[in-house]
Amino acid sequence: MEEKLHLTIDEVHQLAKEALLANGFSDQHAQAIAENVTSGERDGCASHGLYRVLVCVNSLRSGKVSADALPIITTPAPAIVKADAQGGYSLLAHRLALPVLIEQTRKTGIGALAINHCLHFSALWMDIEPLTEAGMVAFAFTPSHAWVAPAGGNRPVFGTNPIAFGWPRKDRSPFIFDLATSMVARGEIELYRRAGKPIPEGWGIDAEGKSTTDAQAVLDGAMLTFGGHKGSALSAMVELIAGPLIGDMTSADSIEFDKGTGSSPRGGELIIAIDPDRFLGDDREQHFSRAEKMFTAIESQGARLPSQRRYQARMRALEEGLDISKKLYDEIKALSYSG
Amino acid sequence: MEEKLHLTIDEVHQLAKEALLANGFSDQHAQAIAENVTSGERDGCASHGLYRVLVCVNSLRSGKVSADALPIITTPAPAIVKADAQGGYSLLAHRLALPVLIEQTRKTGIGALAINHCLHFSALWMDIEPLTEAGMVAFAFTPSHAWVAPAGGNRPVFGTNPIAFGWPRKDRSPFIFDLATSMVARGEIELYRRAGKPIPEGWGIDAEGKSTTDAQAVLDGAMLTFGGHKGSALSAMVELIAGPLIGDMTSADSIEFDKGTGSSPRGGELIIAIDPDRFLGDDREQHFSRAEKMFTAIESQGARLPSQRRYQARMRALEEGLDISKKLYDEIKALSYSG
Incomplete structure (x- = not known):
């Protein structure tokens, strides 16, 4: 079992915002991004949740996004x-x-x-x-x-x-x-690749255009x-x-x-x-x-x-707070000191 | 082989308009409907072509549509x-x-x-x-x-x-x-029913909600x-x-x-x-x-x-005119005298 930390919604927001500020995002941008990823986490959409903070900081360090436009x-x-x-x-x-x-x-x-x-x-x-x-x-x-x-x-x-x-x-x-x-989100194919599992038929094709269940082949080829x-x-x-x-x-x-x-x-x-x-x-x-x-x-x-499952997750999160992966928490926290 | 008649686009339009006028549609309505079904016929969309004249007259006779609003x-x-x-x-x-x-x-x-x-x-x-x-x-x-x-x-x-x-x-x-x-047009399921052929899996369900390849059962049940x-x-x-x-x-x-x-x-x-x-x-x-x-x-x-196939059909029809089912032609022509 993955280790979890229990946070309130405000703590999730603060975690995100601090990491973004520490890496140079302006207060307005950090606020807008933190609210967005907090909403994702709150609604049980991990793919649009806290881990996006890592992507945002990566994009900033790659010079692909403005921190304060x-x-x-x-x-x-x-x-x-x-x-x-x-x-x-x-x-x-x-x-x-x-x-x-x-x-x-x-x-x-x-x-x-x-x-x-x-x-x-x-x-x-x-x-x-x-x-x-x-x-x-x-x-x-x-x-x-x-x-x-x-x-x-x-x-x-x-x-x-x-x-x-x-x-x-x-x-x-x-x-x-x-x-x-x-057919599916790209992240879903990524998950199959990491798990070394075949994807269902119909999700994508390889670089030669042939139907395949090999996740890596689809990532290198094309999704459908x-x-x-x-x-x-x-x-x-x-x-x-x-x-x-x-x-x-x-x-x-x-x-x-x-x-x-x-x-x-x-x-x-x-x-x-x-x-x-x-x-x-x-x-x-x-x-x-x-x-x-x-x-x-x-x-x-x-x-x-x-959206009904999302609204149920939201209700739970507003009442009880959220369980966050400790690994993800530590990664984001570390960004606050390496910015 | 079904017997066909060769008509120009103008003749298709006239055929439709006369039947609509004879059944009481106002000139403005008859003109608008005739142009529409002529465009369908011209572009090779039989399902939106001349046969709709029969449906229009039927709807009028059923009292479901105004002829001159x-x-x-x-x-x-x-x-x-x-x-x-x-x-x-x-x-x-x-x-x-x-x-x-x-x-x-x-x-x-x-x-x-x-x-x-x-x-x-x-x-x-x-x-x-x-x-x-x-x-x-x-x-x-x-x-x-x-x-x-x-x-x-x-x-x-x-x-x-x-x-x-x-x-x-x-x-x-x-x-x-x-x-x-x-999944498909309702008319397509009708065609399978008339031909007595099973429809592909996934087009519909029967009245009990079970997947079926029986066209009539889907028409009585639900399409997907x-x-x-x-x-x-x-x-x-x-x-x-x-x-x-x-x-x-x-x-x-x-x-x-x-x-x-x-x-x-x-x-x-x-x-x-x-x-x-x-x-x-x-x-x-x-x-x-x-x-x-x-x-x-x-x-x-x-x-x-x-739409590429449609545009090709249009080009052909504009140059060469159209082949119309003689049976359909006769049915529409007959409407002009029974209006």
Whole structure:
């Protein structure tokens, strides 16, 4: 059994923030990153939790991310916000631009936020949850590094290219999903490789384009999208709308920029928000009750709504705190002294 | 071999329009429907081609659609257009609202069009292609009838719920996909049933929720989404944003409204348009060339871009005209005299 430490949520946040500050991140960036990884840890998403602090510090030491860039927020059109992260992590730009997006969207009914020139590792559900808290419907998209082959192809073109969607619910946690358009997350294949176990058929192909269950061969070859040509089409869409449309890199550009340093993907993120009040006016409650009826129809047959496991983990963490791997704790703590 | 007739595209259009007019559709509605089914036939999409004329006339005779409703176009917010089809087919409302959406989106950068209170059968690629011709990026979503079970469930909740996306390309046909979030189209299962052939595993479940290859059992039970829980999440999104968000029916509401008449689904459609010029200004060409680089990377490895087969069929039809089933031709012709 791996040794664990029990921490409160505040202690997790402090652990992350201290390590980031010690390595030169500005207070604003350290705060935004620490909040993000703490939310991941709190919700039981280890892949977007504390270990990201190690990646952030590595990216900084590789010279791939700015420690203190101040984002520039502009509004080039009545329903568009641009947040130029200027080479920093996306999170501070996101935090500064979100109130502007919300204010605009209340006026126009629908609005878009492009976060540009950032390094990106945030789970997209974290980026849209605040919009659902403001009563809005929200979408988010971001490319990553080119690791995934198109359907019918044999070489990487796409990133893992997640799509997230959020729907606000009265007095309940929002309906939110955040799905990679790749069959699985890259980290999952990494775990199989480390464990020396074969991966399931269909996750990827080797460098010759042949289907394989060898995790290392897929990491050297190409991952596949979920859902065959349909998932592949959606992945292409994410490249286009969160890359060229907003004036930023594709996953192919990003991995070229990375030059093998293993840093977070560099590029952009597109967030779209819709204010239901501008569609529905006084009839919002009546129509939103149709959505609740659908959720009931899903759950009453034993099917699950997305994010429910995450919300349960959150509730537990808020009440009882969290168990953190001692090894990870020690690694992050050590960063605070080697910064 | 089935007997065929060779028609020009204009003759296909005239055949459709005459049958629709003879059965009482107003000139505007007949024109919009005839153009739509002619485009389907032209692009080799028989499922959205001439045979839809039979369905339209059947829906009219069942009292499920208005023959002459005049759509009401409003703009409740600077970036939102609503087109109330008032119980008619979606196509006339779409045609009248699209110029308003384009004009608004050029101002605001992003815009949304809700088509409400319509019967809907149009392929979504037809609804967004005019936006790509205007240089815009576009999305479309619509629910249908509740035929599809959520992942982990066993009873229909969702429609076949298509998602379409379009990206404009200079001097080329646009990048467009239009995918059902169900594993296959319902019509495909119908074809297996008529042929008495078993369907592939994974397309659907019987009324007890058990996996089956019996086409009739799936038509009586539930279809499944593509891509497991990810496709199911996307299908739920389509219900929410093209149903309650725009103040219209879900697929469950629609099938209840239908009362077994086999009419086209009733409800709404959501179209989102983005003007890349408002994101990119003078840098549009530079960034759009990144998209072309991605398309080249896909095609150079032998993978296909979506819609290519459709564009080839279109080219052939424009040059050579079309072969139409004589049986279908006679059935539609007969409608012109029985209206």
